[in-house]
Amino acid sequence: MKAAALLLLCLLSTAVLALEPGERLAPWTLLDQHDVPYTLNDETRILLVARDMDGAKLVDAALEGKPKGYLDERHAVFLADISRMPRIIATLFALPKMRDYNYRILLDHDARIAPRYPAGEGEVLWLQLEDGRLVEQKVFKEAVALEQALAAEQP
Template sequence: MKAAALMLLCLLSTAALAVEPGERLAPWTLLDQHDVPYTLSEQTRVLLVARDMDGAKLVNTALEDKPKGYLEQRQAIFLADVSRMPRIIATLFALPKMRDYNYRILLDRDARIAPRYPAGEGEVLLLRLDGLQVVSQQALTNTDDLRQALEALASTDSQ
């Protein structure tokens, strides 16, 4: 009985964290892979969130052939939850590799921010924002869909 009550409580607390269209996001600040701070602001139009390595790989694959500044042109940022990565692996291998990427990765090293966003295993959550208010959200599970969604941002922003 206690286990069932605990499970129900966990499910309810997860549902309470889900982001809904119309909701206003609270600003936060994280460091990127170069230890440069970034604060979520009203100018941010797109927030990409990956909660695991598979989700982060989707973003990397989608952006690997894109020029530097591709996300910035779309007023987009990428938030990666790296809290489950062992510190020694992050320090010796992952961070040096991330520093070579031509896009900014905001690193949630302590799972302070990423759990606010309902990105599932192996997916990327794309939140469209207007002045920190959520306009829409889309869970993407493959590279082609993510590329198309990012390209669509460019065409809608130029109109």
């Protein structure tokens, strides 16, 4: 009986996390790799979410060679879940490298925000927003496809 109740609870919690078109995303604030705060707002048109290093590498490859401000021009932000990265590794190696990137990375150190968005392992979740509401979501597993989708967005 307890197992059945637990299974039902898990299924219900998964259903609650599913995002539906038209749903307003709750605002949140995170620091980027330069410790500058960013708050999700109605101006954001694209939210890219990577839940692991492989997903983050896809974003990096898609943005390779792009000028500074490329994401900003498209009203896009990149959220990286780094909660599974040991704090010492993040502090000594990952963050110094991220500071060299010419795009903003919003860092979720404690898995406080990223779990709201159903990005899978090795992929990037693209949430298309309008006035803070979800319009569409896509999943990218290849950097070239992500790069093409970003290029198609008009600045």
